[in-house]
Structures are given as structure tokens and as C-alpha cells.
Amino acid sequence: MTDEAGESRLRSLVSIARGASLYTVGKILSDVGEFVLHLLVSRFLGAGLYGLFAYGKTLAFTALLLTNLGSDTSILKYIPQYEDEPSKRRFLLGLAWLTSFLGAVVVSTLLFVFAPTVASLTLEEPGFVAILRLFAGILFLDTLANLLYATFRAVELIEYEVLADRVIKPVLRVVAVGSVLLVGASVYSVVVAMVVASAVTLFVAIAFFLNRLSIRPTLRGPHATRETVTEYYNYSLPLTAKEAGTVMQGRIDVLIVGIFLSSTAVGVYNVSVLVSSLLYVPLLAFNQLFPPIAARLYANDERADLAAIYRATTRWIFTVSLVIGIFAVVFRAEILTLFGPEFTAGTLVLTLFVVSQLFNCATGPSDSLLMMTDHQYVVMANEWVFGIANVVLNVVLIQQYGFIGAAVASAGVLAVRNLTKVAEVWHFERLHPYSRSFLKPLFAGAVAALGMLAVDALLPSLPAVALGAVVGTVVYAGVLFSFGIEPVDRQAYEEVAGARDSAD
Template sequence: MADGGEDQSRVGSLASISRGASLYTIGKVISDVGEFLLHLLVSRLLGAASYGLFAYGKTLAFTALLVTNFGSDESILKHLPQYENEPRKRRFMLGLAWVTSAGGGLIVSGALFLLAPIVSNLTLSDPQFVSVLRLFAAVLFIDTLAGLLYSTFRAVQLVEYEVLTKRVLKPALRVLGVGGVIAVGGSLYGVVTAMVVASAVTFAVAVLYFLRRTEIRPTLRSPGNTRGTVREYYGYSLPLTAKEAGTVMQGRVDVLMVGFLLSSTAVGVYNVSVLVAGVLYVPLLAVNRLFPPVASRLYTERRRADLTAIYSVVTRWTLTASLLIAVVVVVFRVEILALFGSEFTAGTVVLTLFVVSQLWNCATGPSGYLLMMTDHQYVVMATEWLFGVANVVLNYVFIQAFGLVGAALASAGVLAARNVTKIAAVWYFERLHPYSSSFVKPLMAAVVAAAGALVVEATLSGVPAVAVGSVVAAGCYGIVLAVAGTEPVDREVYRLLTASPDE
């Protein structure tokens, strides 16, 4: 690392990312517990078929959410930090984001509401799915606007308010609402209605935090309202919209095609496997909370050495955290899926394939955000489209041939190939890569942790196996990492995070 002021600045940036990641991880754990309980309640009490309808409607809404704001959420992550010293331009950029998101959300959610009967006939062909899908259209519009607030909190490094609203309040309200509906014998329609209410209350609280904790106010009446500024905004956000369209084709199209080609029960089994494997994605999501604004600032200031070092460190952190989760999920895959019901254990192969692909996703770090923050958004867009089209084609062919496992083979393979391409693009355009000999330590620790978990799996079963095995795996993992020794930069970041304000 560099010496003196540069060294302190770099450690400070890493500490900022680490604080955001820590807060996000706490919130994400709470959110995932809430999501787990939500899906557990619906799957066990309403059955695999009704759960399939719920999961399919939720997937459609979530998929549409990726494109409703036309790249505005990603755009403000770049522009608000970039124009920190130009407040009028910042306010205008935020105003454009609000107008774009509101318009996009209204168009897409309105289309989903109106086309619900057609979507139902083409997919699950269940009469109650129409009303369920229309309720999810309401969730989609509310969450589109809320997403802009969450991105604003991240852009100004107030990630704690994103965590409090999106990661703590919303899942808590969902579980309480859905649990209450099911407790009184409510239907699937009542379950989704509770989700609409939870989204609306969360959005209201997020607006309150935005007004009280930030000084940026969106406006279109500003000296920053110039043709050049508008061109700059949409020149960045529209390619990201196209990129998100590609992400839709490779991200959740597998679930949609399972519903189209198989059944609602198959959707339920497949979605639970994807949900469990998604836990591995948490460490990468955590560092991505504040990596984009930090990377944008460093790139703008031409601090290339700092950017390279931070990219490497956060990638290693991500891999280190995800490896332990992967060990536990793969070793105890049957026991974990059985929690949702015996019929969900049919997804063990699907779960294993997705764990491998998500592990590779985490091993490539925030490479996609690094490309976007270094003005290579068109490369990201082309990559997402290339692999999105490949995913649609491969899913159609593989599902026909291999059923649920075929969908997992197609999507997991595409995800791995996409991330290899992004790493290669970062090297080609910026001559950066995140890897070093320090990555060997977590790999060695994972081997030892897997051995410990397998011993437990051979002697126990059910929930006790998962509980004891997780503790044993974590203990083995931590011991190996401690013996191997921590990196100097990790110690510096820890010192800075734990130092008292007076130090």
C-alpha cells in the first residue's frame, strides 16, 4: 500500500465500505430471516401449489422492478457523489430521477395490472392468479419509488436508513401481516394484500427519513437544467435500463419459464432452492452498498492505486464470507430444504448448482459496478444482453430436456460465464484485477470447514444437524483463518472501525 496520507485515505475508504457492509449485513440477515419466515409460512400453510402462485407473482413483480426506474437508481449512485460540490446540479439530477422513476413505475405496473388475465392464461392458468398478480402490480409501483429513496441513502452514505426501512421494517411488517392473515384463515389474496400494506408503510417511513436526514431536494427548476446535463443523465441511465433488461433475461427468467413450461408446484420447489442459494449473495450485496459511490469518487479524482487496492480487498472479503455459507448450504442441503416441506427436497441438485454459481459470482467481486463507475456502462449493457439471450435459449432447451435441473444448469452456467466476462472486461479496459496470494487462505479454511461439517452430517440429522454443523464449520473456518494470519489492511480497517471518536 501507499504511505502517509494516501494510505490513510485508502484505509478510510475501506472503513467506509466496511461500515456500510456491516450495517447492510445486519439488515440483510434480518431481511433474509423475514423472507425465510414469509416463504415458510406460505409454503407450509398454503401448500406447494398456492406457494407456487405466490412465488410466481412475486417473481414477476421483482423482475419488472429491475427496469421500472429506467436506470435511475444506479444513475444517482454515480451522479450524486460525482457532483457533491455542485449542489444545483445534484438537485436537478435527483429531480430527473424522480420523474423518470414515477413515469416508468406507472407504465410498467399499469401494464402488469391490465395484462394480468393474459399472463395467467399463458402461464399458470389459475383464476385466482389474476387478482394476485394485480395486487403485486401495486407492490411494484410503490417499491419503484421506494427504491429511489434507498439509492439516495446509499449515494450520500446514509446506508443505515436504507437498512432500517428496506431491510428491517418492510420484512417485519410483511411477516406480521402475512402471519396474521394466515392465522385467521385468510387466503392467498389476503397474503398479498398484507404485502401491499407493508410496502406502503415502509415507503412512507423512508420518505420521512429522506426529508429529515438529507438536505438534497429534487427539482427540475434549476440552473443545472441544461441540455448537456439531461444528455449526461440519460446517456448513463438508459444504457443501464437496457442492461437491466438483459439482467431480467438471465436473472429470473428461469423461474418464469419453469412456470410457463412446467407447473405451479415446480415453480415452488425451484424458487425455494433459488431463495436458499441467494444467501451466498449477501456478502457481495453488502460491499456493493457503498463501493459504487466510493469507486465513482476515486475514479473522478484519478486515484487509480486506491481504486485497485480497494477492489482487491472487498473482493477477498466477499469470497471469504461466502465460502463458509456455501459449505453449510451444500453439506446440509437436504435438511435445509426439508424445512419448507418434504416435497421441496426435490430441489437438492438445483440448490447445489446455484450455490456453485453464486460462489463464483462472489469470487469476482463488484466487477460490474467497477465497470459502471469507470464509464463502461455500454460494456455492462452488452454483456447483460449477450448472456440474457443465451439464458433464455438455454433455459427453453434444457427445461424441455431435463426439467427443473435443466433450468438450474442453464442459469447457473450463464451466471458463471457472465462473471468471467466481467472480470476479463475490467482487465481489458482498466488493467485491474482483484486477485492475490491472500485468496488462498479462505480456500484452505473452506476445505477444513467442509470436513468438519461432513462429520456432523454423518452423525446427526434434521434441524440439529444444521445447527451443530453450522457452529462446527464456522469454528473450523475461523481457526484456520486465525492460524494463517490476517492481512495488514484488514487490521488497519478493524482498528479504525473500533477506535474511539477521540483517537
């Protein structure tokens, strides 16, 4: 490998690491805000009303997958791919924005109009229709904001997405929701407060876009041709169908729990899923800038760099997520007790989802790699096959085993789906993300688990959680350092740290 090729690869890894570090800071703040938000609602309103809130929020989040119509991923692919053709990427950006805007109008309107029907089929509780209609407004606002966030990521200016979506919005939500709860407001007022937070965040994101980015979407120009439109929809339409399949996997389990069980069951189940989603943070973080970089490397036929970046990124994701997963399993009861004593019924649900999320993180950005290497139809087929399997298994197992059955179905499908994607990347591109360096975090995780279990056995609940987190992290990091730092990790860290020092 030439020095120039090595520097190019390092620059790509540094960009991914920089994006991940920025996103992680924002995600930590966002997750703390989300945790406090759910904690406030569950504590002030109880498991039943919290279940209504969580169910409506899940419906809006699920519908958000449909309103994108593949536009966010299309932006991540085409903006870097056509960086040397500014007029074409402006047109493709305009096409993506228009497509997603129309999708937001249609889906939000359908949710608003059919809210009574949805309520009658799921949670027939007083006031639930009004709550759903408010979430339809949040759905529309968040869809528009997501278009701006995807544009920031495509030009590798993730800091503006982080600031708007991961810092400002959660702070606004906690302040607004906390304020209305303190004066004794209802669950309806809680959702009104969230609408206000989403609207303010959208205006902030628009201001960032207008002041910080020079690219502007357009539907005119020399590339406004049938060929360009066909190229765009040949990529985005399979992704739209893919998102429909993703709906059947994402949070469909929560929706089916609401159909067959009570709002209290929804609340208990949702909190367990929420806690397990912390493991997803490293994957999301490193996947922020991986897609545009992978798209550029693939378009330039730089396969060696693409393979190296795929391996390093996957190992980073798994290394960070493993210690979080071990902590969540060891202290599962203590963590769930924070939401209220009734939520400890979800300990097995939490454990199952932690295991499935570890499978997810161990396969790295395989899904993004498939999409960036023009295998969008394969991704679409994956989502539909596993989506249908998830729905069928949830319906069958929930009726037999309650929300434990939902966890078995969804966690199992998630694990198998991600292993399948790794196999597909190997089949189509002859790339895989694994090396012997994966053994280091596995061994370190085993030693850290013993340390956490010892703390849990010796101390009462809350002190055990606090000290266990410290002991587990220190032991995990110590064992990893004793094995030695990978050269590429050291180089990437020095580059990122050097860039920060220069900025200071």
C-alpha cells in the first residue's frame, strides 16, 4: 500500500471516527434526555398512561420510516457521489426533498384522519385519538427535519445535526414536558409540549442549513431529465419498499403488544426495549459518516480501503457496545426499578434484546454497505422477508407467552437478519468485517462481567449500579490496553486528538 493510499484510508477512518465522536456526545445527551422524558412521564402518570404515550410515540416513529421514502439514504449516496457535478447533485437533492415532503403530507394526514380507527383496533382508552392526532403533527415536523439532517451528514458536517437533533430537541422536550407535568397536566398536554419542541427544532435546523451550507435543492437545470429521475427512483423506490419491510421489524412488536395486551403491558415492554436500545448507540454513531464515505470509495473502486474501513468500523462498534450490554444484563433489575417497581417484570425482555443488539453491533454497518454498493434490492428483500417473519412470530407468541413472546420473536429475528446481511456482503462483494482482533474485546468483556457480578453481590442496588459501571469500564479498558492498541486505532485517535488541539 502506497503512502498516498494509506493517508487516504486514514482520512476516511478519521472522518468516521470524528463523526462518531460528535454523534456519541450528542447521542449521550439525547439518550439522557429521552431517559429523563420517559422517567418523568412514567413516574408522574403511571404505567397505564405512560403506555398510551409510548404507544402513540411508537406509531409516529414507525410511520417516520415510511415518510422518508428512501430520501435520507439517497441523499447520503448521491451528494458525495456527484461532488464533481454540483448541478446534478442539487437536482437530486431537490428530488429527494420533494419526494419525502409529499410522503410526509400523505402519511401524517392518514394518521390524523384514521386515528379513531387505529385507537379502536389497539388501545381503546379515553383521549387516545387526540394523542394520536398530535403525534401526526410531530411526524410531519420530524420528517422535514430529517431531510436537513441527512444533507448535513452527506457533506460530512454532522455537527449541525448533532446540535439540533441531539442537543436542542431533547433539552426542549424535557423542559417543556417537565414543566407541564409539574403543574399537574395530562398526557395530552405532554404531547402538545413535544409538538412545540419539534417545531422549534425544525426552525433551528433550517437556520443552520441556510447559514452554513452552500448547496441548495432545485428541480431545474441541465440534469432535470428522465434519465436522472429514473436513476433516482431506481435507487429510492426499493428503499421505500425496504422501509415498509422495516416497519414490520422496527417497533411492530410494541404495536402488536398493544393490540393483544393492555396499556400497562405496553409500558413495561417499551421501557425494556428503550433501555436495550442504548447498545445501538455505537452502531448509529459510527454509521453516521460511513455511508457517504463508503459510497465515494465504491464509486472510485477503492476496494482495499473500503474493506479496511469496514473491518475497523465494525470492531469499534462491537468493542464499545459489548461493555454496555454486559452492564445492562448484570444490573437489569436495578435499572428497570428506576422507572417504577412494576417495570421489573421486563427483566427477561431486556436480557433478550441486549443479546440481539449485540448481534446487531457485531455485524457492523453491513446494511449501509449493501445499500452503498448498489444492492438496494437485496436490502429490500431482507426487510420484507424478516419483517413478515417478525409479524407472524409476534402474533403467535404474544398470544401464548404475552410480551415475553414478543421479545423472543423480535430479538430472534433481529439477530438472524443481521447475520444474513454479513453473509450477503461476503457473497456479493467478497468483504467481511472480522479479524483476530475481535478476540480482545470478547476476553475483556468476560473479565469485566466477573467484576460487575462481584460488585452486584456485595452492594445494595443503587450503589452497586454506580460502582459496577466504574469497575466494569475500568477493568474492560485495562484488559484491552494490556493486549495492545491496534496501529490503525492509535493513528486515528492521534489524528482526531490533533485536530481537536488545533481547533482549540
